[in-house]
Amino acid sequence: MTSAVSPADLKSLPNLPGYTFPEYKDNYARPNTWNVVNGVRIEQKEGLSFDKPKFVKVSKAPDVWRSGSLPDSQTRAVFKNAGADIQFQDLPAWDAFDRHVLRFSGYFKESVVETNLENFRVRKVTIYYYLEDDTCQIIEPKQDNSGIPQGQLIRRHRFPSADGGYLKTEDIRVGSTLQIYGRSIFVTDCDPFTREFYESAGDPQGAPEPEEMDPFQETRQAMKNHAPVQPRTYEKVYREVMLGGGHINADMQQFLENDKRVLRFFAVLDDVFTPQFERRPFTIMFFLADDMIEIREQYPLNCGRDNFPIFFRKGKMPMGAYKVEGPQAQARKKNEYVHGHDFRVGMTVQLLGTYSFFIYDADEFTRRHFVN
Known part of the structure; x- marks a missing residue:
């Protein structure tokens, strides 16, 4: 009488001819661990070249009856009351957070050594965090007569974090300093949508911080506030005409004023x-x-x-x-x-x-x- 042999007993057999059994697989496809990107062979590995799709829980839209001009029946009223509870479903982040962007305002200081009028320059930036794929982008608003090529400072991609890995939403806080590729960006404020997002997650942002001004901005502000010449009044025009000069075009003056x-x-x-x-x-x-x-x-x-x-x-x-x-x-x-x-x-x-x-x-x- 033969007794049944469990699979655990087969693993203890020696690896000798006549003692091995064939292994049956469910999938005989060859694993594709290498790929060619831009003419370079790279290893496709989870966590190295790609990550698993991120899923988030979102509230499911309730089912509604389309009654039109007809009155609702009693069964439909029972159906509406039964579905009053909020139901959640798992959706990929690229679908649930499509066109959802967090916007932060900040600045960083840059030393200026070519002039004796200023020692540093404050450069204001706007940080965009795209929730659909956790990528970031930094834009520097253009400033008149700054002499600096402004616009896109850092292109959109996943920013590396200081402690390893990638930058996440909880790493950006109002009033904190963000280290990005050797630049220390001080975050001063965020828009209302960003504040609502953090409040719904149970982690509200802090109060806005004042922005620092450099000597260049102070000089530009003083030029805007200072009147270049004495304003032209009707008494001044009258005195100039009496002295034989100061001819003024009445129609042009009317056009400039109105x-x-x-x-x-x-x-x-x-x-x-x-x-x-x-x-x-x-x-x-x-x-x-x-x-x-x-x-x-x-x-x-x-x-x-x-x-x-x-x-x-x-x-x-x-x-x-x-x-x-x-x-x-x-x-x-x-x-x-x-x-x-x-x-x-x-x-x-x-x-x-x-x-x-x-x-x-x-x-x-x-x-x-x-x-x-």
Whole structure:
């Protein structure tokens, strides 16, 4: 009578001919441990050339009924109440954290030895941490007349950590110093999304830290705050004209003082020239820089008119009847044109000879302009 032999007893047999048994495998594929990247053979090993895909737990979206215009039944109400508990599922980080980026602000100091005006330079940077693959990127915002090629300081990749491995989210803290490739970057602040991310993880960030300024930035700030020349006043212009100099272009002065300032009035026109009575809304704009007027029609929805809102193109509008004058006609004086200061809310103005506009409102800037 033969007895069954366990697999453990077979391992104790000597490695001699006649004492070995064939090993049966489930997978006979040859292991691929080497690969060619950019013409160089490298060993593919977990932790050396690649890592396992990172999975995170995210809340699962609840299932909802699409009832449309039909009322919900009793069974659907029971279904909704049964699924009130939050369920979680495992998703890969590249899917759950797609386009989720943590943004930190900081600076590092750089010595300057080529000039006697400053000993060091403070260079501000922005640190981006991409949660989908744990890569980082450092961008230096461009500064006017700095003389330094700024922009991308360190390209996007996985930053090595000081204690080995790679940089993680818990390694970046507001108020701490980050060591990256020999640079000591002091982290000063982070954006609201980054603070919410750390608070949801139970590890809130600290309060923002003040940024340090170097002599170059102080000099640039002083140049912006200091007035280069004495401001030109009306009394100064009057004294210069009395002394025979200081000629000033009045139109240019008006343009410099009132550029991009527009008075806007809202009006309606009772159009009696059409077979049926029609009240048409308009916007009257007066440009303070050159005393020109433009009238635009506000078409209501489905009014049946062509979409050409320019009723009167920007230009100077003469008072009275509008007529075309020849090249030998005498030029009109400035007080013979319509001015925006003649308009008031609640009045009816006669423009272009036969059009009566009732002004019923004005915007906030126009009201402040008349008050001042």
